[in-house]
Amino acid sequence: MYKDYFGFSEWPFSIVPNSRYLYLSQRHQEAISYLKSGLTSGGGMAMLTGEVGTGKTTVAKSMLANLDEFTKAGLILNPTFSSIELLQAVCDEYAIEYTANSTLKDLSQAIHHYLMDNHAQGIQTLLVIDEAQHLAPDVLEQLRLITNLETESQKLLKVLLVGQPELQQKLQWPQLRQLAQRITGRYHLLPLDTKETGAYIHFRLATAGGSVELFSKKMIAVITRYTQGIPRLINLVCDESLKRAHQSGMPSLTVALVTQSCEFVMAYQMPHSNVETTPESASHGWKYVAALLLGLGVTYTTLPQIEQGTHTVLNRFIPVKEQVAQVEVIEHVALASEAKRVLNHGLTAEGALRDLYRTWGYRASMFDTLCLEGTDSSVSCRMTHGAMEEVIDLNMPVALTLSLDGQSRFAVLNRLTPDSFSLLVGDNELTLPLEWLAQIWTGEYRYLWINQFDQTLRMGMQGREVETLNRKLALVFGEPVENKSVFDESLKHRVEAFQRWQGMTVDGIAGEQTLTRLDLMTQTQAPALITTSEVM
Helix, strand or coil: CHHHHCCCCCCCCCCCCCHHHCCCCHHHHHHHHHHHHHHHCCCCEEEEEECCCCCHHHHHHHHHHCCCCCEEEEEECCCCCCHHHHHHHHHHHCCCCCCCCCCHHHHHHHHHHHHHHHHHCCCEEEEEECCHHHCCHHHHHHHHHHCCCECCCCECEEEEEEECCHHHHHCCCHHHHHHHHHEEEEEEECCCCHHHHHHHHHHHHHHCCCCCCCCCHHHHHHHHHHHCCCHHHHHHHHHHHHHHHHHCCCCCCCHHHHHHHHHHHHCCCCCCCCCCCCHHHCCCCCCHHHHHCCCCCCECCCCCCEEECCEEECCCCCCECCCCCHHHHHHHHHHHHHHHHHHCCCCCHHHHHHHHHHHCCCCCCCCHHHCCCCCCCCEEEEEEECCHHHHHHHCCCEEEEEEECCEEEEEEEEEECCCEEEEEECCEEEEEEHHHHHHHEEEEEEEEEECCCCCCECCCCECHHHHHHHHHHHHHHCCCCCCCCECCHHHHHHHHHHHHHCCCCCCCCECHHHHHHHHHHCCCCCCCCCCHHHCC
């Protein structure tokens, strides 16, 4: 590979985290300064935001690596918690003991005692939560409550929220205004400019023992323009350029080779609207299609230039099946254009929730569209982050968070077949090839279910909800239904069997997790995402 070819001692542009390659640009250093100021000036919370790949986690880890012995820090990654799970995660991070049936009050008190002990020893406690844009509003409110723990002069717990720009938007919601007011340090991390991109590339080259002259100023300008100064994309482009030079036996890089590498890498990314058009990238906007048309049996081929209205589409990097007709390429381009037009109307999660409720035959109130957990409504809503397999298991329409041109968009996944998927955005329904879905979906989704339980059920209890529990267990186990309304020993054993089957904690108590899973598996009123004639 190119490591030996160019005389590197190690890979200079690996995207695997390595502390030796920690590069703090002026922007990163400024971010650290602002955040430290916000956390040490009596405030309890600070927030760092930025687009994917701009180095937010780098800043957070740099802050953690430079703490003194009087600070105990915890780091929570990719949080998709309920309120109680958040407090459990905080306890786990600081090795605070709690029992499996601890309530919110129990966990809060355990955390409070821990913080007070640290304070008595002159120790400050810091909690960093990465990917905080995934936290549901009620979980963020719970986070605010534990930051209320304080002495007369300072907060006992400092919190740094790290997330994508959606976090800023979420904190503008009315129900989160108290939390937003607690944030005393804010910094939005912008991408690198051309000068900083050059310094970043030179730093990594030198750290790996290579020549800092490999990438010229013109090459760096090209890289900055295509990647928009996002460090993760810079790494991918530089790595691809060095690979291509080695494979071609070239002793040095050229601007043309770097440009080709940029086009190749960016074909798999959502293009930014402010990338200027050049002869080498006249169709960069159309290469959105390339990022979407990735599927099995797809290869790259060269087709002649296609004239379409006033647009000239250069198809060097549009992946199409061998021998495909030019008219099919035009159809794909037109479909991608229509997809962007429709999805650009999906500006808010609240709008998508309204559409999702509509698929169930309900008219959502403003409160419903906030997707808050723990409400009194018979229709429950939850936001989570996962894989398409989980959505398929639910087999219900879900509201997806999408990424289009670097911006969040929201739409209801209404139908799924082995070849296509359909999205609802207001009155528009859009059907697209299935392979496009993985390229625009962020992994975040919201789903609904009919909640038929209001409380935890355990031995000795009786009533309508116990009867419902019996009926639902009979349904999932394929047993005859008994009209039994007493939680006896036999029902406890059946609950344990269900928990064991679902990989849960086996305690024979039908708590929130057990009852929610049971509800989701017995949603007879739910609209179907996949019909029986379209099994995946």
